Ligand code: ADP
């Protein structure tokens with residue numbers, strides 16, 4: 001599904017990614033862990049196509065296509081989804097309105113007919129029900145005044161409505177309580193499917209107690225330093241990132 005080869009990227013002339021290699025197949029859940037400032041968010045932004053990142057070397061193939069040559073909207077249309085580390089608040093725009101236009105933008109990219117208000121309402125009601133959510137959150141302005149947990153639920157709803165093929169979840173390094181972590185995990189687990197791959201980026205070993213990824217990778221100094229199964233997360237919990245030349249306490 002996605003093949004990242006020797007990816008180098010710079011921000012403001014500073015090299016952040018220094019040769020990332022990663023292959024993800026449909027159905028797999030990969031976790032990337034790493035110390036603060038190691039380039040985790042940079043990787044997710046580069047994959048989603050955010051402005052301000054220069055790719056200086058390497059390639060990313062997505063279903064055999066050159067992902068890096070695609071506009072961000074094309075990537076979204078092709079099923080790439082990035083859950084934002086800091087969810088944007090959009091005052092004055094109802095959550096349901098936002099979701100509908102996001103879904104229809106994706107459908108348009110794909111040459112599919114847009115859903116009308118009735119069709120969309122039916123879909124979104126199905127999804128909220130399946131996620132044990134109330135309609136109340138749909139009427140509120142996007143993320144405005146949402147608690148950390150509500151933002152995470154909303155992210156899950158976005159994924160459930162948009163049905164991405166490749167979802168990237170970049171989790172904040174702080175401020176997520178255990179309930180919010182559980183919500184993230186529920187969302188990821190609910191969307192696991194043989195056709196869908198997920199990249200979960202986290203600083204928290206604890207999140208992986210609930211998600212149980214197929215693979216864990218350690219990103220440090222702009223490179224994947226080690227890859228392994230879920231046991232690697234447990235090892236990191238015990239030993240930290242010292243073995244990768246990083247002292248988190250410093
Ligand atoms: P992580 O998500 O692993 O904490 P980031 O990808 O956010 O790491 O950041 C990696 C490095 O890139 C850090 O040293 C950070 O200071 C730097 N960086 C990120 N964004 C910018 C930017 N816009 N301008 C300059 N440096 C940046």
Ligand code: MG
Nearest residue numbers: 036037041173
């Ligand atoms: Mg960070």
Ligand code: MG
Nearest residue numbers: 040041042085
């Ligand atoms: Mg980050």
